[in-house]
Amino acid sequence: MTKVSITVDGVLHESEVEPRTLLVHYLREQIGKVGTVVGCDTSSCGACTILLDGRSAKSCSVLAVQADGSSVTTIEGLAGEEWHPVQAAFKECHGLQCGYCTPGMVMSAVDLLGENPNPTEAEIREGLEGNLCRCTGYHNIVKSVALAAQNMKGGK
Amino acid sequence: MTELADHVAAIGRPIKRKEDARLLTGKTQWTDNIQLPGALHMAILRSPMGHAKITKLDVSGALKYPGVEAAYSATELGDLNGSVPCVWPVTDDMVAPDFPALAKGEVRHMGDCVALVLAHTAAQAADALEGIVVEYATLPAVIDMEAAIADGSPLVHSDKGTNKCYTYHLQPQGDSAYAEAKAKADVVVKRRFINQRLIPAFMEPRAVVAAPMGTSGELTIWSATQVPHVLRVLLTLVTGVPENKLRVVAPDVGGGFGGKLQCYREEILCVALANKLGRPIKWTETRSEDMVATHHGRDQIQDIEIAATKDGKLLGLKVDLIANMGAYLQIITPGIPLLGMFMYPGIYKMDAYDFTCIGVFTNTTPTDAYRGAGRPESTYAIERIMDELANEIGMEPMELRKKNWIKHEEFPYTTVAGLTYDSGNYEAATEKALALFKYDELRKEQEKRRASGDKVQLGIGISTFTEMCGLAPSRTLGALKYVAGGWEHCTIRVLPTGKVELVTGTSPHGQGHETAWSQIASDTLGIPVDDIEVIHGDTRTSPYGMDTYGSRSLAVGGQAILRAGEKVVEKARLIAAHQLECSPADLEFDHGTFRVKGDPSKEKAIQAVAFEAFTAHDLPDGLEPTLQAESTVDPQDFSYPHGTHLCAMEVDTETGKSVMRSYVCVDDIGIQINPLIVEGQVHGGLAQGIAQALYEGAVYDSDGQLLTASFADYLVPGAPDLPSFTTDHTVTPSTTNPLGTKGVGEAGAIASTPAVINAIVDALRPFGVNDMPMPAHPMTVWRTLNAARQGGK
Ligand code: FES
Numbered sequence: 001m002t003k004v005s006i007t008v009d010g011v012l013h014e015s016e017v018e019p020r021t022l023l024v025h026y027l028r029e030q031i032g033k034v035g036t037v038v039g040c041d042t043s044s045c046g047a048c049t050i051l052l053d054g055r056s057a058k059s060c061s062v063l064a065v066q067a068d069g070s071s072v073t074t075i076e077g078l079a080g081e082e083w084h085p086v087q088a089a090f091k092e093c094h095g096l097q098c099g100y101c102t103p104g105m106v107m108s109a110v111d112l113l114g115e116n117p118n119p120t121e122a123e124i125r126e127g128l129e130g131n132l133c134r135c136t137g138y139h140n141i142v143k144s145v146a147l148a149a150q151n152m153k154g155g156k
Numbered sequence: 157m158t159e160l161a162d163h164v165a166a167i168g169r170p171i172k173r174k175e176d177a178r179l180l181t182g183k184t185q186w187t188d189n190i191q192l193p194g195a196l197h198m199a200i201l202r203s204p205m206g207h208a209k210i211t212k213l214d215v216s217g218a219l220k221y222p223g224v225e226a227a228y229s230a231t232e233l234g235d236l237n238g239s240v241p242c243v244w245p246v247t248d249d250m251v252a253p254d255f256p257a258l259a260k261g262e263v264r265h266m267g268d269c270v271a272l273v274l275a276h277t278a279a280q281a282a283d284a285l286e287g288i289v290v291e292y293a294t295l296p297a298v299i300d301m302e303a304a305i306a307d308g309s310p311l312v313h314s315d316k317g318t319n320k321c322y323t324y325h326l327q328p329q330g331d332s333a334y335a336e337a338k339a340k341a342d343v344v345v346k347r348r349f350i351n352q353r354l355i356p357a358f359m360e361p362r363a364v365v366a367a368p369m370g371t372s373g374e375l376t377i378w379s380a381t382q383v384p385h386v387l388r389v390l391l392t393l394v395t396g397v398p399e400n401k402l403r404v405v406a407p408d409v410g411g412g413f414g415g416k417l418q419c420y421r422e423e424i425l426c427v428a429l430a431n432k433l434g435r436p437i438k439w440t441e442t443r444s445e446d447m448v449a450t451h452h453g454r455d456q457i458q459d460i461e462i463a464a465t466k467d468g469k470l471l472g473l474k475v476d477l478i479a480n481m482g483a484y485l486q487i488i489t490p491g492i493p494l495l496g497m498f499m500y501p502g503i504y505k506m507d508a509y510d511f512t513c514i515g516v517f518t519n520t521t522p523t524d525a526y527r528g529a530g531r532p533e534s535t536y537a538i539e540r541i542m543d544e545l546a547n548e549i550g551m552e553p554m555e556l557r558k559k560n561w562i563k564h565e566e567f568p569y570t571t572v573a574g575l576t577y578d579s580g581n582y583e584a585a586t587e588k589a590l591a592l593f594k595y596d597e598l599r600k601e602q603e604k605r606r607a608s609g610d611k612v613q614l615g616i617g618i619s620t621f622t623e624m625c626g627l628a629p630s631r632t633l634g635a636l637k638y639v640a641g642g643w644e645h646c647t648i649r650v651l652p653t654g655k656v657e658l659v660t661g662t663s664p665h666g667q668g669h670e671t672a673w674s675q676i677a678s679d680t681l682g683i684p685v686d687d688i689e690v691i692h693g694d695t696r697t698s699p700y701g702m703d704t705y706g707s708r709s710l711a712v713g714g715q716a717i718l719r720a721g722e723k724v725v726e727k728a729r730l731i732a733a734h735q736l737e738c739s740p741a742d743l744e745f746d747h748g749t750f751r752v753k754g755d756p757s758k759e760k761a762i763q764a765v766a767f768e769a770f771t772a773h774d775l776p777d778g779l780e781p782t783l784q785a786e787s788t789v790d791p792q793d794f795s796y797p798h799g800t801h802l803c804a805m806e807v808d809t810e811t812g813k814s815v816m817r818s819y820v821c822v823d824d825i826g827i828q829i830n831p832l833i834v835e836g837q838v839h840g841g842l843a844q845g846i847a848q849a850l851y852e853g854a855v856y857d858s859d860g861q862l863l864t865a866s867f868a869d870y871l872v873p874g875a876p877d878l879p880s881f882t883t884d885h886t887v888t889p890s891t892t893n894p895l896g897t898k899g900v901g902e903a904g905a906i907a908s909t910p911a912v913i914n915a916i917v918d919a920l921r922p923f924g925v926n927d928m929p930m931p932a933h934p935m936t937v938w939r940t941l942n943a944a945r946q947g948g949k
């Protein structure tokens with residue numbers, strides 16, 4: 001067992017983890033952050049995407065010990081008083097159906113818009129390449145991200 | 157706060173979904189989130205072989221691993237090792253092999269369950285699988301369907317003496333009708349289409365928690381399932397736990413597409429073990445397990461023959477299928493090709509139809525329902541062969557369709573397969589689609605590119621499809637030997653404070669029933685959408701239901717909501733009339749308020765009536781307190797949504813790379829309850845159908861190794877692999893239900909595959925290409941093109 005201190009959604013957690021524990025399992029099983037989910041075992045789907053020190057990362061491809069000293073934001077900690085514009089846009093544009101890909105999709109989109117506040121449709125599609133959705137065909141996800149970009153520029 | 161002004165009808169509005177709040181903030185209840193004190197985690201040792209005898213199996217070594225409480229093979233499990241049920245014995249002499257949850261001495265597909273371990277954590281259970289000693293003696297595997305039915309083939313089930321599961325014929329005009337039609341034909345076109353095997357690949361892996369709960373010790377099962385009600389009945393029958401001691405809950409479920417319409421081995425094992433040990437048992441699959449152990453879809457060889465006159469009048473259609481069952485039969489495995497059986501004639505009129513299907517066992521994962529279930533296969537065949545016939549007789553493919561389709565004034569129309577299509581307007585949908593697509597302009601551009609020998613050729617693909625949904629009148633299902641019914645249930649309770657509980661037997665897993673069902677009830681009761689809570693997916697709170705699959709939930713479940721709502725209003729009217737001192741007939745009911753005709757100052761809101769019904773201080777004599785009603789509706793018939801889908805593909809003749817330039821579809825699904833949700837359903841269906849055409853295919857080697865057993869090897873398309881779509885609709889109400897709704901869950905997946913392949917073939921037609929295997933990867937396109945160029949095809 002190894003001691004780690006990780007700040008998750010603004011709260012500092014000091015925990016003992018097995019060295020092999022994946023960050024996503026630490027989040028889900030050890031500290032109850034079940035908003036972040038697992039969709040595959042080959043780092044292909046992006047369902048587990050979180051922000052690690054502000055940048056998107058697949059939490060199934062990071063060991064909990066690697067995140068020691070880091071700050072993690074999950075879908076549960078994304079909203080402040082109000083929803084993040086990306087969350088709001090996903091609702092507005094029906095960018096989700098079953099919602100299983102959604103936590104990861106939203107976190108990736110947040111990172112994408114941080115990098116590129118003005119993405120074209122093609123850039124949105126490329127930027128979300130690591131996130132699979134089986135329900136929406138991506139059409140409304142792309143629309144959601146475009147709307148979020150627009151609203152964030154307007155300072156909404 | 158409701159988004160609607162009180163006077164606006166909720167039905168037909170693109171209301172934002174109620175479900176989204178929890179899904180967008182990570183507050184969703186997935187089965188895998190459930191952590192119960194004392195739970196044991198199950199890990200399963202699966203066969204790495206396609207076919208083998210288990211020559212040695214000793215689970216005792218697993219017990220030495222940390223945290224392990226028990227380990228079982230079929231031997232230790234004994235009578236608790238239940239068998240997976242099949243509820244659709246399609247013929248009297250169908251071969252139905254035993255399908256034990258844990259294999260008994262022989263494994264028959266990669267992923268077959270061999271043994272299991274129970275430990276305190278999932279990681280401990282997975283580790284302990286290493287301690288199980290197992291040895292296999294390889295048996296010859298059979299993967300190819302035709303090889304499986306050839307003489308001398310290795311047998312998947314040696315005790316059965318055959319790999320043939322069943323042979324099914326449908327010849328509605330008699331056995332010689334097709335031959336007679338063919339004799340009159342000027343042209344007969346024959347093709348063999350391979351409708352490849354697909355993996356449902358819903359994003360939430362399957363998960364089960366089974367726990368003895370509460371003082372009565374009833375067993376509660378949370379499962380990522382589409383069918384909690386069906387599952388409860390089947391788990392009772394398989395495990396012997398009485399039905400009234402079993403509670404099945406489908407919490408939030410992350411997609412299904414038919415793949416979670418099942419009673420799986422793992423569900424049976426969790427229930428049996430929780431019942432035996434008196435402790436919660438939990439299992440969540442890995443994606444790699446999902447790829448080999450969740451049922452697959454499609455996988456048919458289709459020999460299609462169509463007979464016509466030289467000016468394009470269809471005379472007859474002959475369909476010979478070989479359908480892959482996989483190694484065992486699951487819930488409705490044998491019936492899937494028969495759901496397609498009625499739809500091969502599509503929207504066309506003809507004189508004779510002849511259908512045969514042979515179901516075949518192979519050493520592969522069992523097949524079963526996957527989005528469309530039999531209908532994508534039939535639609536692919538008819539829409540592909542129509543293009544081939546058009547080419548053969550030199551007719552424009554849309555003209556050939558127009559010449560043969562059922563005209564809007566001919567509905568209801570009984571097809572050559574014996575179904576009566578309720579309504580439709582193929583002309584209107586097609587006209588709209590052609591305009592949106594700019595069909596004529598694209599045809600001109602195609603001509604130009606052909607003439608100039610452009611290395612990138614343009615192809616246009618058409619799919620004018622219909623499907624049957626709203627499965628189905630219970631009697632019809634009985635006649636087809638399907639064991640269950642096709643009805644749906646709804647209970648509506650108006651609570652004392654005017655809030656509503658709407659209990660439905662449908663079980664959504666992404667379809668937005670909480671929103672759409674509220675809209676229906678809102679219009680019926682005159683109560684705001686946001687005051688209506690839809691309760692579903694728990695057999696304790698919603699004891700009756702037939703769940704969600706086959707685009708049935710709205711077409712059937714919607715009727716139950718409407719009827720239950722009407723009954724509530726009927727009862728409320730009696731109470732209101734009593735209190736307003738008039739006769740019930742003197743009251744009009746508008747937007748939730750009863751008013752005395754001719755004296756509108758005398759009024760009573762339905763919410764106030766609900767409170768009176770609760771206090772029961774002043775009810776009409778003999779009327780029971782409370783304001784609630786229930787309805788169970790058996791549908792009168794199927795409904796038949798349809799649409800015209802058009803696809804433009806640019807195909808690089810040097811590299812084989814094809815790019816989708818545009819995709820336009822105009823669907824007619826009757827009355828729409830929530831257009832926002834409808835569009836989303838269409839998009840998702842399109843993506844899955846396009847993926848069949850271009851990307852996905854489950855591939856086995858000859859030993860039965862699944863070569864596409866992870867998301868790294870099986871190409872579920874990502875955002876860059878798909879375009880945005882142009883969707884629109886026409887509205888031809890269904891005549892088989894009072895809401896006029898049809899169904900939309902599967903439309904996109906059914907219609908799109910042939911549109912894409914037709915477009916690629918159309919692009920390459922000048923080179924002599926007249927078919928394209930799926931998935932049409934660049935390599936496949938390039939090889940097919942080159943073979944055609946060399947006159948090989
Ligand atoms: S769970 Fe699939 S990428 Fe992390």
Ligand code: FES
Nearest residue numbers: 097101133134135
């Ligand atoms: S919404 Fe279901 S997987 Fe994306």
